[in-house]
Amino acid sequence: MFLASLLVALIVPQAKAQVSREYQLKAVFLYNFAQFTQWPTNAFAGPSAPIVIGVLGPNPFGPSLEDTVRGETVDGRPLVVEFYRRAEEIKTCHILFIGQSEIRHMDEILKSIKGKPVLTVADVDNSLTARAIIRFVMENNKIHFRINQDAARAANLVLSSRLLRVADVAPPRKAP
Amino acid sequence: MKPRELSIKRKIMTVTMVTTVIVLTVAVAAFMAYDLAAFRESMRRNLGTIAVVTAENCTAALAFGNEKDASETLSYLQPEPQIVSAALYDSTGKLFARYPTNLPPGAFPAKAGTDGYHFAGGHLFLSQSIRSDSKNLVGTLYLESDLRYFYQRVKIYPAIAALIMLGSLIVALVLSNRLQKRISDPIVALAATARQVSERRDYSVRAPRLGPDELGVLTDAFNEMLTRIEQHAITSAFLSAIVESSDDAIIGKDLTGRVVSWNTGAERIFGFTAAEMVGASIERILSRDRPDEERRILENARRGENRLYETVRMTKDGRPVDLSLAVSPIRDAHGVIVGVSSIARDISERKRAEEQILRLNADLEHRVQIRTAELTAANQELEAFTYSVAHDLRAPLRHIDAFTRILQEDFAGSFPPDASKLLETIRRGSENMSRLVNDLLNLAHVGRQEMKHKQTSLNALITEVITELKRETAGRDIEWRVAELPVVEGDPGLLKQVFTNLLSNSVKYTRPRQKAVIEIATRAMNDETVIFVRDNGVGFNMKYADKLFGVFQRLHRAEEFEGTGVGLAIVDRVVKRHGGHIWAESEVDKGATFYFTLAGLDEHAKHPASSRNTPGFGSGRNWK
Numbered sequence: 002m003f004l005a006s007l008l009v010a011l012i013v014p015q016a017k018a019q020v021s022r023e024y025q026l027k028a029v030f031l032y033n034f035a036q037f038t039q040w041p042t043n044a045f046a047g048p049s050a051p052i053v054i055g056v057l058g059p060n061p062f063g064p065s066l067e068d069t070v071r072g073e074t075v076d077g078r079p080l081v082v083e084f085y086r087r088a089e090e091i092k093t094c095h096i097l098f099i100g101q102s103e104i105r106h107m108d109e110i111l112k113s114i115k116g117k118p119v120l121t122v123a124d125v126d127n128s129l130t131a132r133a134i135i136r137f138v139m140e141n142n143k144i145h146f147r148i149n150q151d152a153a154r155a156a157n158l159v160l161s162s163r164l165l166r167v168a169d170v171a172p173p174r175k176a177p
Numbered sequence: 178m179k180p181r182e183l184s185i186k187r188k189i190m191t192v193t194m195v196t197t198v199i200v201l202t203v204a205v206a207a208f209m210a211y212d213l214a215a216f217r218e219s220m221r222r223n224l225g226t227i228a229v230v231t232a233e234n235c236t237a238a239l240a241f242g243n244e245k246d247a248s249e250t251l252s253y254l255q256p257e258p259q260i261v262s263a264a265l266y267d268s269t270g271k272l273f274a275r276y277p278t279n280l281p282p283g284a285f286p287a288k289a290g291t292d293g294y295h296f297a298g299g300h301l302f303l304s305q306s307i308r309s310d311s312k313n314l315v316g317t318l319y320l321e322s323d324l325r326y327f328y329q330r331v332k333i334y335p336a337i338a339a340l341i342m343l344g345s346l347i348v349a350l351v352l353s354n355r356l357q358k359r360i361s362d363p364i365v366a367l368a369a370t371a372r373q374v375s376e377r378r379d380y381s382v383r384a385p386r387l388g389p390d391e392l393g394v395l396t397d398a399f400n401e402m403l404t405r406i407e408q409h410a411i412t413s414a415f416l417s418a419i420v421e422s423s424d425d426a427i428i429g430k431d432l433t434g435r436v437v438s439w440n441t442g443a444e445r446i447f448g449f450t451a452a453e454m455v456g457a458s459i460e461r462i463l464s465r466d467r468p469d470e471e472r473r474i475l476e477n478a479r480r481g482e483n484r485l486y487e488t489v490r491m492t493k494d495g496r497p498v499d500l501s502l503a504v505s506p507i508r509d510a511h512g513v514i515v516g517v518s519s520i521a522r523d524i525s526e527r528k529r530a531e532e533q534i535l536r537l538n539a540d541l542e543h544r545v546q547i548r549t550a551e552l553t554a555a556n557q558e559l560e561a562f563t564y565s566v567a568h569d570l571r572a573p574l575r576h577i578d579a580f581t582r583i584l585q586e587d588f589a590g591s592f593p594p595d596a597s598k599l600l601e602t603i604r605r606g607s608e609n610m611s612r613l614v615n616d617l618l619n620l621a622h623v624g625r626q627e628m629k630h631k632q633t634s635l636n637a638l639i640t641e642v643i644t645e646l647k648r649e650t651a652g653r654d655i656e657w658r659v660a661e662l663p664v665v666e667g668d669p670g671l672l673k674q675v676f677t678n679l680l681s682n683s684v685k686y687t688r689p690r691q692k693a694v695i696e697i698a699t700r701a702m703n704d705e706t707v708i709f710v711r712d713n714g715v716g717f718n719m720k721y722a723d724k725l726f727g728v729f730q731r732l733h734r735a736e737e738f739e740g741t742g743v744g745l746a747i748v749d750r751v752v753k754r755h756g757g758h759i760w761a762e763s764e765v766d767k768g769a770t771f772y773f774t775l776a777g778l779d780e781h782a783k784h785p786a787s788s789r790n791t792p793g794f795g796s797g798r799n800w801k
Contacts, residue, residue: 033241036309074311075311167238
């Protein structure tokens, strides 16, 4: 239900008042990414261990992300949202949303999760976030996302071809 | 080709063609039904596959609300011409994307349907839910497929079926026309033979055997039957020729008395033709005065009896005819009596002859009686005459004898010797005559005397006779060989006369013998017991044997052997009165044997004590 209402919002022109609308959509996208991503089994403590969505930096979603995942399951796993202020605080998480303010700590962030199967999702697309696996792009007032498959492979994650169909699959931009 | 031949061939052909058409129709229909079902199923599956692939490709577009991508994905359906429309609905069931895009949204169902498919209006509709990798519902796919191709296929089927039918029927026609000959040819040949047999009554033809199958067996059986019928026909012809040529009436009836066969003999005797009588009741020839006879005859035959009858039947013109009937039951092959055969012979002639003979016999009898009466009267007159003459002669003879004696005694001295000798001769002559008269009276007496019937011992009679012969036998050497003889029923006085005469004859004619042997015994001759008296006397010439038993017949001179010639006549008469007969055998100088039989002697002779035969004496002599 909420998804439908949010999708309707897709076509609404972007405005300051509707920033939260953008993040409402992005929250749904985060939930959808969980649906199209396959983690290695050792990423979880058990068969019903939750998928943890970590939000680094200030929470841009408000309550919408938690509302989106509440009661939902993906492959029998509940979804849990955790918030981190700094990179050091990152614990075990499966999806890591990197807010706009934290992009400058990219090196540090990547270092802290190096070798762990974490789907990194950057809020914006620039040279810094090119090393993230997914990054959001705004085009014609629409939310798109790009996928860095090398990064996904490096993180030992398998992204569904369906996801790839709707994404802009782009080679990683050179880091500055 | 003859119509009958056509019919069996046409039947086989028809059966073959009908079978072929039915089999083909069923096969083609079954095949088409299967093919259409399979085609429909494959269309459905094909559409299902397209739906799965399309849904797969639309999943992320739906999940991420990417309408452009969704429309693009749907446009990939273009190479599938049968898919006339497609649509995507989001997880809330609202229309999300459509194909072709030029169709107005109103052409699509307003809301997503439930999973599944249905056929309607020549179209196949399919709804397929779309799920993410984690099986969460993200939307629904709707597809509409045109079934035109299916119906195109359905439309060309009758043409294909008709073609297959036509081709198969032509092949079946050619094949069955060729193959049916194998069945129809032997049957046609058999039918032709059967027709020949029935039309021409020619049992010598044979049906050709065209194979070793059941038809071959049938043909063999048919031929075998013809052989039997042929033999049977020959036998029948012989039998009916015999029946027809018979002078006797040979009539076949069933057990109710209905005539089944009527030969020419019957036509001749009864005057009815076979055409008139066959099928009619036998009652037409029955005599009205014998109402129950035919029923009895049928009953006897029904019991299995063969019987002969003499009866009377009526001819066509109402004339009675005397018949001898031989009636026998007729049995079928199982031995059940199914009819009666009567063989009737016209015995009218015989009957007439019999009646004539009876008449002649009666006539003859009558004449014999008259003659016998005449003869008896004559005989009695003669005997009465003889008796009276003999009786009347005795008184003058006694006078002659008495007066001659007185002359000899009272005047013995006064006669010259010659006269005395003459007187002596007169006396001897009168004595002879006296004896002769006595014998004649005796003979007459034997003929007239009432017979007594008493059990008489022959041995006792003979002992008596030998004793009485003592006077004649004194001084002679005579050996009596008397066997044990039976006791017979007869007149003892008369029987004694028989032995007295025979034995005194034997004594008389053995007088020249130094030693006389006289044997009395019985023996079996020509199946009867005969008593015989045998001596070794002078015998007689067999030339005169038939004269022996006549009165006054003497074979020897009185100077040699005295006698009156009446004795054997008396013997003959007594033996005859006892129901026997007498005869003699002899040779001159070789003795004589007198044989005689007596009525009832055989029964007595069977007594063991009297059955012994005494062998002949004089071993060198052959007595017959």
